[in-house]
Amino acid sequence: MNKFFRRLSLPSKLLMLILLPLIIIVYLTIQLYREKSDHASLLHSYLDRINRSVSISKLIADLQSERKISYNYALTRNGDLPAQIMKLRTATDTTLAKLTRHEDITLKEFANYTFLDSLGSMRNKIDKGFSADLVMHFYTTAIFRLHTLNIVLAGNNKYLDPLFADLTTGKILNEMVTYLEIISTNFYNALYSKQNNVAMLFGLMGVHDIYNSYEKELLVKASPEFIARYKTIRNTTELKPVVEYIDHVFKKFSFDTLYNTEEWAAISAIASSRLSALEKDILQNAQSRMQNILDHELRSRDITFFILGLALLIIFALLLYTTHIITKMLTGLSNASQKLARGVSGLNIKPFTNDVIGSLSLSISSIDENNKTLADAADAIGKGNFNVPIYPRSPEDTLGNAVVRMRDNLRQFEQRKDDFIKMASHELKTPVTTIKGYAQLLQLHTAEKDPFLTNSLSAIERQVAKLTKLITDLLDATKIETGQLTIKKEIFPISEIINPLENEVRAISRTHSLVINQHADPLIYADRDRISQVLSNLLENAIKYSPGGSQVIITAGLDRDSAIISFEDFGIGISKTDEEKIFERFYRATGKNEDTFPGFGIGLFIVKEIITLHKGRVWVKSEKGKGSTFFISLPIQH
Ligand code: ADP
Numbered sequence: 001m002n003k004f005f006r007r008l009s010l011p012s013k014l015l016m017l018i019l020l021p022l023i024i025i026v027y028l029t030i031q032l033y034r035e036k037s038d039h040a041s042l043l044h045s046y047l048d049r050i051n052r053s054v055s056i057s058k059l060i061a062d063l064q065s066e067r068k069i070s071y072n073y074a075l076t077r078n079g080d081l082p083a084q085i086m087k088l089r090t091a092t093d094t095t096l097a098k099l100t101r102h103e104d105i106t107l108k109e110f111a112n113y114t115f116l117d118s119l120g121s122m123r124n125k126i127d128k129g130f131s132a133d134l135v136m137h138f139y140t141t142a143i144f145r146l147h148t149l150n151i152v153l154a155g156n157n158k159y160l161d162p163l164f165a166d167l168t169t170g171k172i173l174n175e176m177v178t179y180l181e182i183i184s185t186n187f188y189n190a191l192y193s194k195q196n197n198v199a200m201l202f203g204l205m206g207v208h209d210i211y212n213s214y215e216k217e218l219l220v221k222a223s224p225e226f227i228a229r230y231k232t233i234r235n236t237t238e239l240k241p242v243v244e245y246i247d248h249v250f251k252k253f254s255f256d257t258l259y260n261t262e263e264w265a266a267i268s269a270i271a272s273s274r275l276s277a278l279e280k281d282i283l284q285n286a287q288s289r290m291q292n293i294l295d296h297e298l299r300s301r302d303i304t305f306f307i308l309g310l311a312l313l314i315i316f317a318l319l320l321y322t323t324h325i326i327t328k329m330l331t332g333l334s335n336a337s338q339k340l341a342r343g344v345s346g347l348n349i350k351p352f353t354n355d356v357i358g359s360l361s362l363s364i365s366s367i368d369e370n371n372k373t374l375a376d377a378a379d380a381i382g383k384g385n386f387n388v389p390i391y392p393r394s395p396e397d398t399l400g401n402a403v404v405r406m407r408d409n410l411r412q413f414e415q416r417k418d419d420f421i422k423m424a425s426h427e428l429k430t431p432v433t434t435i436k437g438y439a440q441l442l443q444l445h446t447a448e449k450d451p452f453l454t455n456s457l458s459a460i461e462r463q464v465a466k467l468t469k470l471i472t473d474l475l476d477a478t479k480i481e482t483g484q485l486t487i488k489k490e491i492f493p494i495s496e497i498i499n500p501l502e503n504e505v506r507a508i509s510r511t512h513s514l515v516i517n518q519h520a521d522p523l524i525y526a527d528r529d530r531i532s533q534v535l536s537n538l539l540e541n542a543i544k545y546s547p548g549g550s551q552v553i554i555t556a557g558l559d560r561d562s563a564i565i566s567f568e569d570f571g572i573g574i575s576k577t578d579e580e581k582i583f584e585r586f587y588r589a590t591g592k593n594e595d596t597f598p599g600f601g602i603g604l605f606i607v608k609e610i611i612t613l614h615k616g617r618v619w620v621k622s623e624k625g626k627g628s629t630f631f632i633s634l635p636i637q638h
Contacts, residue, residue, distance in 0.1 A: 011327050018319040025315070029308040036301035043294045046160060050287045052107065053170070055099050056150040057280035060143055060177075062092040064273040067139035068266070070123075074132035075262055081127055089123060106149065114145040133192060136265050140185050143272075147178045162293065166286040169222040172214050173279035177272050179211040183246055184268035191261045201253055208250055226282060233274045242271035329357050336364050345371040366393075374403050384481075384585060386411035414481075422478045425471045432471060436464045470600065477585060477602045480609045487527035487613050491637050494556055494563055495521045497532045501539055501554065508540065511549025519557035522636040530610045531634070537603045538567040538630050544597055546571025546627065562616070562633040570627035579620055583608040607632075 005013065066088045073085060096116065099107060111117045115138065122130075122138050151171055160167070186204050190197050219227060233239055245264075249255055259267065336347045349365040370393060380388040386407055392400030443457045479485040495518060505514040524531075542552045546569040553568040574582060578589035588601035604618075611618045611632050622628035 010330060011323055014323040014326060018316075018323070022312070022316060022319070025308075025312055029305070029312065032308065033301065033305050036297070036304060040294065040297045040301055043290070043297055047287070047290045047294055048104065050167075050283060050290050052099070052102055052104055053150050054280065054283045054287050055095060055102070056146055057276065057283055059092065059095045059099060060146050060150070060276050061273065061280055062088065062095050063139055063143050063146070064269060064276060066092050067136065067143070068269055068273075070126050070139065071132055071136050071265060071269070074126055074130055074135045077129050092119075110146075110149060114149070115142040116146075132262070132265075136188065136269075137185075140181060140188075140269075144178060144181045144185070147174055147181070150174050163286050163289055165221060165223045166226070166282050166289070169218060169226050170279050170282045170286065172218045172221065173275055173282065176211060176214045176218070177275045177279065179207050179214065180242075180268075180272045180275065182207050183211065184242070184264070184272065187246070187249065187255070187268070188261060188265055190255055191259065191264050198253060201250065205250065208246065226278070229278060229281075233278055237274045238267050238270040239274050242268050326357070329353075329361070333357070333361055333364060336361075336368070340364065340368060340371070343371075345375060370400070374399060377403060377407070381407050381410060384414070386414060418478045418481050421474050425474045425478070428467075428471050429475075432464060432467050436461065436468065439464060473600065473602050473606060476606050480606065485609060485613070487530055487610070489525050489527055491523050491525050492528055493521045493523050494518075494565065497528065497535055498554060498556055498565065500532070501535060504536060504539060505543070505552065509543050509549065512543050512546070513551050514539075515551055515553045517553065517555045517557075519555070520563075521556070522558055522563045524563055524634050525637040526614050526634060527610075531614070534607045534610050534632065535565065535567075537607050538632070541603060541630070542567045542569035542571070542628075544599070545569065547597075558636070559633065561636060563636050564631060564633050566629050566631045568627065568629040573624040573626050574620065574622040574628055575624050579622060582620070583618070 005016075008016070066085070069082065069085045069088060073082065096111070096119075100111065118138075119142070122135070126135055151174060183204055186200055190200060218230060222230065234243070245258060248258075333349070336349050339347055345368055347365070347368045349361050349368065374390070377388045377390050381403075388407065390400060390404050390407060392404060395401075439457050439460045443454065443461070446453045446457065476485060498516060498518060502514055502516065505512055539552065539554075546552070548571070550570045553566075555564075555566045555568070557564050574589055578587075581587045582589055583604045585605040586601040587605075588597075588599060608618050611634070614634055616632060616634040618630065618632045620628055620630050
């Protein structure tokens with residue numbers, strides 16, 4: 001497992017890491033959705049029950065209306081069947097059909113046991129002139145039985161709390177109608193038989209008490225609005241005389257002649273239909289509130305699901321983006337470190353973040369910068385700049401400390417070499433000067449006497465002059481190195497140092513001719529000897545590096561605020577790569593031709609230093625095999 005995980009690519013690892021929490025979130029979202037859906041379906045089933053109850057109430061109300069009209073018709077039996085009765089029957093049939101379609105288990109084949117399967121034959125009988133008592137009996141028993149089916153319990157469910165009062169009131173009203181119908185039917189029978197049935201009244205006493213207790217419960221549990229409505233019905237409709245009559249009969253324990261059978265049948269039916277109507281209203285009220293609760297619940301479920309889905313999408317997108325960014329950053333760093341391993345520098349890594357990746361990129365970047373600094377320092381040291389500052393990153397910085405040691409050691413070697421050259425030059429100078437003196441003296445003594453001796457002595461003198469120049473150059477180079485080369489400035493026209501060059505050419509070479517083009521003769525403020533030394537050097541080089549012998553053209557002129565002097569030869573020329581380097585100390589482009597072109601490679605180094613000390617410039621234009629032109633520019637004196 002460990003091996004497998006390690007072998008996975010970084011994006012796969014990161015994706016695996018995010019996949020687990022993501023699966024958990026998806027799982028929880030589904031669970032939450034399910035729970036909310038279950039909850040909604042629970043509420044839905046409650047709403048179904050309330051709907052069913054409303055339908056039963058409607059059927060009861062329809063049957064009550066039909067009972068009233070049918071009873072009256074059976075009583076009077078005069079004329080045709082009133083049109084109203086047909087309307088009521090259609091309404092009852094519609095409600096009945098609707099209820100029959102209900103799939104609720106509690107309503108299974110309810111027509112069977114609520115006598116409603118004989119509703120059709122009863123209506124036929126009514127149409128043919130059936131006895132009013134039997135009509136009343138049929139409808140009343142059917143209504144009574146339907147009432148017993150019409151119970152929606154408030155249930156112990158906190159989501160139904162807002163409906164609790166209404167559902168309870170509905171149930172109490174339902175019971176009250178049931179008990180009122182029992183009492184009314186028994187009273188009807190007593191009035192019909194015209195017998196003061198005391199035994200029956202005893203039996204009914206309990207029912208009467210229960211009816212009253214339900215009324216008390218109603219007044220306690222119903223909402224203030226429904227209590228007010230109940231009281232209105234109780235005090236202003238047919239319910240008032242009916243209840244008062246019932247109370248009166250139970251008080252006296254005998255029936256009086258206030259109502260005859262028909263009157264009682266009519267008024268008691270209306271009284272109970274008043275209560276039924278209130279029950280229906282309550283149920284309808286509960287129904288619409290229940291619908292609201294359900295709608296709210298469904299909406300909340302959908303919103304929750306939507307928000308969770310959106311959050312999931314955002315989280316997923318964020319995680320993917322983060323994975324992408326981390327991979328990109330690490331890939332960038334990996335590429336950079338690969339380059340670093342190959343020795344590339346100047347990677348220009350930006351620190352992306354303030355964390356572990358940021359610190360990694362900072363480290364790589366500082367390694368890169370350090371490499372670059374060390375490389376620059378090494379370059380500078382290579383060019384002889386031993387003062388280049390190097391700051392090791394820490395006492396343990398192997399490379400930095402090694403470069404510092406290398407620089408210091410090289411400086412020491414250089415110092416020793418310079419000291420040696422200086423000392424050797426000094427030591428050589430005295431004997432060479434002596435040789436030169438004696439050679440000149442000998443020449444005076446042997447003048448014109450022995451031509452061989454004279455020639456030999458002048459050859460000695462020329463070689464000694466060359467030697468002197470080499471020694472002087474070496475000494476100058478060491479002076480430059482130690483910063484001891486000084487200049488003594490004066491004002492003079494450039495012609496004063498250009499003109500003597502003509503004689504110099506004759507002294508050095510018989511095969512070269514000099515052309516001097518002096519376009520201007522500006523004054524310069526410079527060290528006469530040092531600038532002469534520069535011109536001599538450039539002239540000597542022009543002659544030395546055009547061995548075939550030809551012209552050397554010296555041109556002097558003005559370019560804005562500078563005096564420009566150039567030396568053009570038609571010799572071996574210099575390659576482009578060498579053009580830059582020939583001004584460095586000891587650099588010789590003709591290094592392998594020591595015999596043809598003798599030299600130390602410090603002439604141009606001294607030239608450059610002297611010109612730089614005068615705030616001037618020296619440069620070359622050349623073509624290999626065709627010749628070179630060296631230019632110097634010096635600021636002019638106004
Ligand atoms: P040296 O002449 O002693 O070698 P310099 O410092 O005077 O040293 O010159 C450096 C190098 O520049 C020479 O070795 C030579 O290769 C090149 N150089 C200088 N002047 C010329 C020139 N006029 N033509 C061609 N090459 C030249």
